[in-house]
Amino acid sequence: MAADKENKSNPVRVAPFITILIFLVLGFIGIMTGEVNRVLEQAVQVCLSCIGIG
């Protein structure tokens, strides 16, 4: 009962879901521009800079 009362006084926050939606759209734009393939190309190669060599 007390928890119900508290939830009524604290309505659902919408801001997190709007934020997630914005970033989902951003990610989707990235997918549409072919960025996924670029990320994959980079990730399957040994990154010498990443490991401090080269």
Added chain:
Amino acid sequence: MEIIRKWVQTIMTLLVNGSWSFPFTRTIYQGPLKVVCSPGLNCYSCPAATTYCPIGSLQQLMAGIRIALENGQNFFGFYVIGTMGVFGGAFGRLICGWACPFGLIQELLHKIPSKKFSIPRNLKYLKYAFLLFFVILLPLVVVDGFGYGELWFCKYICPAGTLEAGLPMLMLQPALSQTIGLVFFNKLTILIGFVIWSVLASRPFCRTTCPLGAFYALFQKIKVVKLRLSEENCTKCEACHSVCPMGIKFNEAPQDAECIYCLKCMKEACKFEAISIEIAGISLGGQESVKPPRPKRNNAVA
């Protein structure tokens, strides 16, 4: 709760490092899962890594923006930033406490018995500088004759890369040792420094240097999962101060961006049900265990 968290950390570490064929292939995993983002900091040049590191990929895209644009490719890092933003908006730094392999390593190192030290609070701002300069601006602005930038954070700072990728790759491909130089020894020194610091202090890399933690911290006020302090129940006993691995005084700053949601304050320290979890504004009702109620001041006198 701490046991559950350790299990989740271990499982997440194994999930993002799930390729164990490297002793035979002597190189990194190169399959299609590498389009999936690791929520925590995990070098994608680690031989076992099955996901990409958001910080490494973001630098790669920043460093290559000019060349991509010249080739008619509009690569601005939207896919990587979008994925990071979804993680941040949903969980924020809960990921640091529950899903980061390098966080787990630091926690295990901190279990080594030794004298323990605190970390000056002001050092927390350093990680935002690393995110802004070493991950975004320097790779974007400082370019070579071909228009390609460097991965400043990966190349000059990241101890996770040295530990998870540099040292294992040197063992798998001994020929690489002929190419190591000052850059490698600089990174090795930084790694050794953080290993020693992690024994002496709790999560020093997360608190002072991690650009991914800095990015997730930006979502502190608007993410889905939050901790809530009940002012009514809080006795200001400060029990939550002593258990926090991030040095937060929870009852004084319940929305501190350093919080990694290990829940030690809620489950181990607070006896008065003053701390509860909230999901998008809906409280989950605090602790389930039976705890003594807050003593009333009038009765205390008697």
